[in-house]
Amino acid sequence: xxxxxxxxxxxxxxxxxxxTEQVVSYVRALIERGRLRPGxxxxxxxELATQIGVSRPTVRAGLRALxxxxxxxxxxGSGTYIPDxxxxxxxxxxxxxxxxxxxxRDEMYEARRILExxxxxxxxxxxxxxxxxxxxxxxxSLFASMNEPQVFLVHDINFxxxxxxxxxxxxxxSLVEMVSALYYERRRVTAERASDRDLxxxxxxxxxxxxxxxxxxxxxxxxxxxxxxxQARDYQAQESGAASDVVEPRAAAMPAVTPAASERxxxxxxxxxx
Amino acid sequence: xxxxxxxxxxxxxxxxxxxTEQVVSYVRALIERGRLRPGxxxxxxxELATQIGVSRPTVRAGLRALxxxxxxxxxxGSGTYIPDxxxxxxxxxxxxxxxxxxxxRDEMYEARRILExxxxxxxxxxxxxxxxxxxxxxxxSLFASMNEPQVFLVHDINFxxxxxxxxxxxxxxSLVEMVSALYYERRRVTAERASDRDLxxxxxxxxxxxxxxxxxxxxxxxxxxxxxxxQARDYQAQESGAASDVVEPRAAAMPAVTPAASERxxxxxxxxxx
DNA sequence: ACGGCAAAGTGGTATTACCTCATGATGGCG
DNA sequence: CGCCATCATGAGGTAATACCACTTTGCCGT
Numbered sequence: 001x002x003x004x005x006x007x008x009x010x011x012x013x014x015x016x017x018x019x020t021e022q023v024v025s026y027v028r029a030l031i032e033r034g035r036l037r038p039g040x041x042x043x044x045x046x047e048l049a050t051q052i053g054v055s056r057p058t059v060r061a062g063l064r065a066l067x068x069x070x071x072x073x074x075x076x077g078s079g080t081y082i083p084d085x086x087x088x089x090x091x092x093x094x095x096x097x098x099x100x101x102x103x104x105r106d107e108m109y110e111a112r113r114i115l116e117x118x119x120x121x122x123x124x125x126x127x128x129x130x131x132x133x134x135x136x137x138x139x140x141s142l143f144a145s146m147n148e149p150q151v152f153l154v155h156d157i158n159f160x161x162x163x164x165x166x167x168x169x170x171x172x173x174s175l176v177e178m179v180s181a182l183y184y185e186r187r188r189v190t191a192e193r194a195s196d197r198d199l200x201x202x203x204x205x206x207x208x209x210x211x212x213x214x215x216x217x218x219x220x221x222x223x224x225x226x227x228x229x230x231q232a233r234d235y236q237a238q239e240s241g242a243a244s245d246v247v248e249p250r251a252a253a254m255p256a257v258t259p260a261a262s263e264r265x266x267x268x269x270x271x272x273x274x
Numbered sequence: 275x276x277x278x279x280x281x282x283x284x285x286x287x288x289x290x291x292x293x294t295e296q297v298v299s300y301v302r303a304l305i306e307r308g309r310l311r312p313g314x315x316x317x318x319x320x321e322l323a324t325q326i327g328v329s330r331p332t333v334r335a336g337l338r339a340l341x342x343x344x345x346x347x348x349x350x351g352s353g354t355y356i357p358d359x360x361x362x363x364x365x366x367x368x369x370x371x372x373x374x375x376x377x378x379r380d381e382m383y384e385a386r387r388i389l390e391x392x393x394x395x396x397x398x399x400x401x402x403x404x405x406x407x408x409x410x411x412x413x414x415s416l417f418a419s420m421n422e423p424q425v426f427l428v429h430d431i432n433f434x435x436x437x438x439x440x441x442x443x444x445x446x447x448s449l450v451e452m453v454s455a456l457y458y459e460r461r462r463v464t465a466e467r468a469s470d471r472d473l474x475x476x477x478x479x480x481x482x483x484x485x486x487x488x489x490x491x492x493x494x495x496x497x498x499x500x501x502x503x504x505q506a507r508d509y510q511a512q513e514s515g516a517a518s519d520v521v522e523p524r525a526a527a528m529p530a531v532t533p534a535a536s537e538r539x540x541x542x543x544x545x546x547x548x
Numbered sequence: 549a550c551g552g553c554a555a556a557g558t559g560g561t562a563t564t565a566c567c568t569c570a571t572g573a574t575g576g577c578g
Numbered sequence: 579c580g581c582c583a584t585c586a587t588g589a590g591g592t593a594a595t596a597c598c599a600c601t602t603t604g605c606c607g608t
Contacts, residue, residue: 020338024366028370028373031370031373031374032373037374038374038375057331057334057335060331060335061331061334061335061338062338064294064335064336064338064339064342065338065339065341065342066342066370067339068338068339068340068342068343069342069343069364069366069367069370070367070371071367071370071371071374082374087371087374087375088371089367089368089371090343090367092298092343093343093344093345093363093364093367094363094445094448096302096305096340096343096345097344097345097361097362097363097444097448099302099305099306100305100311100312100345100356100361101312101361101444103444103445107443107444107445108445110396110443110445110446111443111445111446111449113392114388114389114392114393114446115388115389115392115449117392118387118388118389118391118392119388122384169381169384169385170371170375170377170381171368171377171381171382171384171385171453172384172385172388174368174371175385175389175449175453179445179449
């Protein structure tokens with residue numbers, strides 16, 4: 001009778017909460033009460049079902065939702081776990097958002113600049129010796145892989161993630177991670193186009209950021225990161241020339257879409273979707 | 275026979291992709307090909323099931339996952355839709371992350387500062403007349419509700435969201451929205467403690483931010499936002515006194531939870547959960 | 549012509565049965 | 579005696595089916 005139930009003070013059925021949401025709430029309650037912590041395994045699905053009083057497919061739907069949020073992680077045959085390690089946000093949602101609303105490359109660089117310039121500033125004030133060492137390694141790897149764009153890209157991302165982690169702020173780190181992932185996802189397919197000169201400049205830029213952080217110079221780190229991202233954006237703009245900027249619709253493409261919408265649903269657009 | 279299928283070029287079964295993920299991929303494909311746009315309704319669950327070739331519970335699990343990511347939104351009896359309006363990220367994931375890792379209030383303010391200072395700077399350069407007008411209204415509402423902390427809080431958040439929106443960068447706006455929601459969720463329960471003086475100062479601070487944006491003064495806007503958030507953080511620290519800072523575990527709280535974990539599963543913690 | 553009612557369509561849930569995979573125990577073989 | 583292979587157990591993964599609940603719409607009666 002291993003008790004991982006919520007015991008007293010039932011969790012059940014806030015009004016207007018369907019069964020699937022109950023599952024999410026239940027797990028949330030377990031987490032908030034400290035019964036579930038990173039690395040722990042959740043009760044089996046069948047057990048959860050009886051505990052909460054819903055069917056197993058419902059439990060599964062709830063767990064899928066949690067998995068999509070990155071809160072849990074299922075391993076076939078083993079169980080459902082809460083990921084340990086540093087806090088991480090799921091990156092898929094942002095990716096979908098990008099596909100739906102057609103984020104431009106410039107918007108991505110802008111977002112990265114805001115986040116990462118701030119992160120670099122914090123890192124310069126707080127990075128631990130180990131974190132500084134990690135940064136040094138990544139910089140070295142960058143210089144070492146200038147003839148392998150794909151490998152270079154990996155270390156590029158790793159460096160930026162390391163900076164975010166060194167900021168000491170898990171929220172900022174999570175956000176950087178999320179946006180970086182979106183960047184990486186796109187960049188991966190175009191990485192080959194980067195010129196040798198660009199890679200060399202990029203490596204140098206990373207080195208300058210590293211040095212500023214190492215010398216505990218927040219303003220220098222911010223400036224270096226800012227310059228680096230602006231430069232990277234400009235380089236990439238040249239690579240693609242006057243070609244594709246937007247990856248998805250946005251408003252252009254498909255001249256007359258509005259009529260098509262009414263064709264296939266009948267339900268007219270609601271303006272207040274919230 | 276309204277065709278919302280993917281037609282040629284089947285989407286089916288990338289290796290290592292379970293059925294539920296197929297559902298997500300399928301919807302993603304529909305989106306990326308422009309067959310689904312904000313405001314549209316997805317095919318019925320039963321129809322999706324036959325199209326993809328999986329059972330309905332599986333489809334439901336996939337749709338739940340998408341809903342958790344904020345990509346879709348189901349309305350009982352009506353259908354499943356893609357939300358329209360400005361791009362928005364789900365806020366629950368961050369909330370869970372906060373519960374799991376015990377984000378502190380200072381970390382939240384720090385993250386907000388980084389994001390919103392950047393957003394304010396952008397907004398000062400780009401805000402449309404309508405957006406400026408919205409900001410003005412919210413400032414007015416702030417001054418008007420200084421004796422109703424809960425109402426004040428709502429306009430407070432609205433102002434910050436409006437600034438983020440005025441930044442013209444949907445990615446930044448989404449991120450601000452997400453972090454603000456976390457802030458709001460917590461602040462709501464302690465809003466009553468705010469002193470009249472604090473609210474007045476806060477209203478003034480918002481006015482300064484507004485004025486800087488209106489005068490197209492990016493540096494001024496950044497400075498005003500920075501100062502505002504620092505001040506707000508300090509005020510709130512006073513309110514709670516030397517009391518509770520961390521809301522959740524982090525490492526403290528609950529002396530012996532570990533043994534309970536081994537009781538109920540037998541499987542010892544894996545360190546490399548990733 | 550208007551308002552209420554009924555039918556169809558759609559998401560929501562429960563049941564049941566089976567499959568696949570991971571894990572640990574167990575027994576045979578070296 | 580110890581190592582390795584095999585099997586039993588349990589957990590997640592999926593399918594099929596039957597109903598329920600809500601929403602919407604259009605028809606019918608007033």
